[in-house]
Amino acid sequence: MSGETILIVDDEPAFARVAGAFLTREGYHVVTAKDAASAREVFAQARPDLVLLDLVMPPERTPEAGLSLLPEFSSAVTVVLTAHSEHELALRAVSLGAWDFLAKPVEPELLRFCVERALAKAALEREIARLRAEKAGAYDGLIGNGPAMAHVKDMIRRIGPAELPVMILGPTGSGKELVAHALHRASARRGPFVSIHCGAIPAELIESELFGHLKGAFTGAHADRPGLVATARGGTLFLDEIGETPLPCQVKLLRFLQEGTYTPVGGREARRADVRIVSATHRDLEAMIASGAFREDLYYRLRGVVIRTPALDERREDLGFLAAHFLAQAAKKRKLRFSQEALAWLVAQSWPGNVRELKATIECAAALADPQSSTISAEDLTFARGGGVLPTSDVVAETLPEAQEKLERRMIGAALAATEHNHSAAARRLGVSRVGLLKMMARLGLR
Numbered sequence: 001m002s003g004e005t006i007l008i009v010d011d012e013p014a015f016a017r018v019a020g021a022f023l024t025r026e027g028y029h030v031v032t033a034k035d036a037a038s039a040r041e042v043f044a045q046a047r048p049d050l051v052l053l054d055l056v057m058p059p060e061r062t063p064e065a066g067l068s069l070l071p072e073f074s075s076a077v078t079v080v081l082t083a084h085s086e087h088e089l090a091l092r093a094v095s096l097g098a099w100d101f102l103a104k105p106v107e108p109e110l111l112r113f114c115v116e117r118a119l120a121k122a123a124l125e126r127e128i129a130r131l132r133a134e135k136a137g138a139y140d141g142l143i144g145n146g147p148a149m150a151h152v153k154d155m156i157r158r159i160g161p162a163e164l165p166v167m168i169l170g171p172t173g174s175g176k177e178l179v180a181h182a183l184h185r186a187s188a189r190r191g192p193f194v195s196i197h198c199g200a201i202p203a204e205l206i207e208s209e210l211f212g213h214l215k216g217a218f219t220g221a222h223a224d225r226p227g228l229v230a231t232a233r234g235g236t237l238f239l240d241e242i243g244e245t246p247l248p249c250q251v252k253l254l255r256f257l258q259e260g261t262y263t264p265v266g267g268r269e270a271r272r273a274d275v276r277i278v279s280a281t282h283r284d285l286e287a288m289i290a291s292g293a294f295r296e297d298l299y300y301r302l303r304g305v306v307i308r309t310p311a312l313d314e315r316r317e318d319l320g321f322l323a324a325h326f327l328a329q330a331a332k333k334r335k336l337r338f339s340q341e342a343l344a345w346l347v348a349q350s351w352p353g354n355v356r357e358l359k360a361t362i363e364c365a366a367a368l369a370d371p372q373s374s375t376i377s378a379e380d381l382t383f384a385r386g387g388g389v390l391p392t393s394d395v396v397a398e399t400l401p402e403a404q405e406k407l408e409r410r411m412i413g414a415a416l417a418a419t420e421h422n423h424s425a426a427a428r429r430l431g432v433s434r435v436g437l438l439k440m441m442a443r444l445g446l447r
């Protein structure tokens with residue numbers, strides 16, 4: 001008894017009934033569809049592990065409609081049902097992604113054997129994906145082994161391979177996007193991981209960004225352009241800050257989640273894409289629903305499974321590991337370590353910006369650390385976090401050129417860390433030109 005879901009697509013009621021009853025007795029959950037349109041619908045809703053697909057269905061009664069479903073069903077294993085004489089068709093189906101074929105009429109024993117073999121293949125693929133994810137460090141990117149992070153990693157391991165939508169809730173900078181990425185790597189999905197920050201795109205553009213547009217759909221739409229949903233086909237679409245999505249776009253997203261279909265802006269025909277949706281927010285969506293800013297039906301569709309990323313202050317046990325990791329990354333080939341006071345300082349702080357704030361502080365401190373020294377002091381960290389107030393103790397003991405160099409080093413380091421190493425943005429912050437900044441960095445030996 002395995003409980004996997006099998007979709008039987010066949011217009012012959014007798015076959016669907018008999019095979020369905022047989023497979024139900026074998027312990028599978030069986031759903032059926034009798035034409036291509038209903039097959040798509042049932043597939044999107046039931047997310048089967050296996051599809052038994054008769055290629056010749058109404059209304060066309062040609063194999064083309066059946067064959068066109070194969071790429072859309074790529075997240076499941078498909079076995080096609082053919083007539084005895086249709087070897088060529090069976091081979092075409094296999095070349096388009098079907099795993100196996102069965103000639104009708106099908107012997108029950110052969111059906112059982114074929115289904116077991118196909119599902120074993122699917123289970124193996126999932127296991128390989130999981131092991132690959134572990135080896136490739138799907139969870140290694142997520143530093144921390146305290147109880148809170150261990151729970152998050154366990155959720156990723158268990159939910160990653162499932163096809164369910166996932167909602168990640170947690171404060172800003174707590175690693176929601178990293179978790180979304182890890183979920184993708186822990187899945188068997190071979191398509192890409194595509195991410196969109198719903199709050200960073202103007203409301204009038206977000207629909208076209210997600211679903212694409214056709215030429216002439218609006219001023220400036222000079223050519224057809226596919227959206228991120230199409231780009232993420234066979235993969236995962238991460239909707240960051242889902243709470244920022246405008247209401248009209250929420251309607252389209254709901255349709256996509258319910259039916260697996262969408263219509264590009266300016267288009268009429270619905271398109272299909274097999275995409276797993278992972279969403280995230282630090283906002284209180286239930287309060288947004290109460291105020292009418294977020295659709296309740298969309299909320300329930302999106303929150304298939306919820307993973308909560310803890311605030312850094314709730315998992316202080318991981319702070320030392322995180323800090324050491326970020327320092328090693330930032331220091332590159334230099335050997336830098338924290339002084340005892342620096343470590344005590346890190347632990348004593350509250351980190352409202354969570355891991356992002358910790359990382360930026362350490363990057364900044366490493367960038368401005370004295371090149372002659374191998375230690376990051378508590379003072380370096382205080383300065384890096386404060387973003388530019390030079391402690392007077394640094395100045396009094398030194399000559400003016402030395403103090404000036406230190407100040408330049410620190411201010412540049414702080415500006416680079418605050419802008420995620422964007423030279424133009426850092427130069428603007430510092431009130432110098434980009435070229436000027438690059439020259440100063442070269443003079444100070446900063447990379």
Ligand SMILES: Nc1ncnc2c1ncn2[C@@H]1O[C@H](COP(=O)(O)OP(=O)(O)OP(=O)(O)O)[C@@H](O)[C@H]1O
Nearest residue numbers: 141142143171172173174175176177178282355356
């Ligand atoms: N557990 C972790 N291990 C290592 N790095 C982490 C961890 N959590 C977060 N980070 C780092 O912190 C930064 C912020 O992480 P991320 O963007 O995933 O947070 P977020 O919760 O999605 O933020 P926001 O709500 O602002 O979108 C990234 O640079 C990420 O690499």
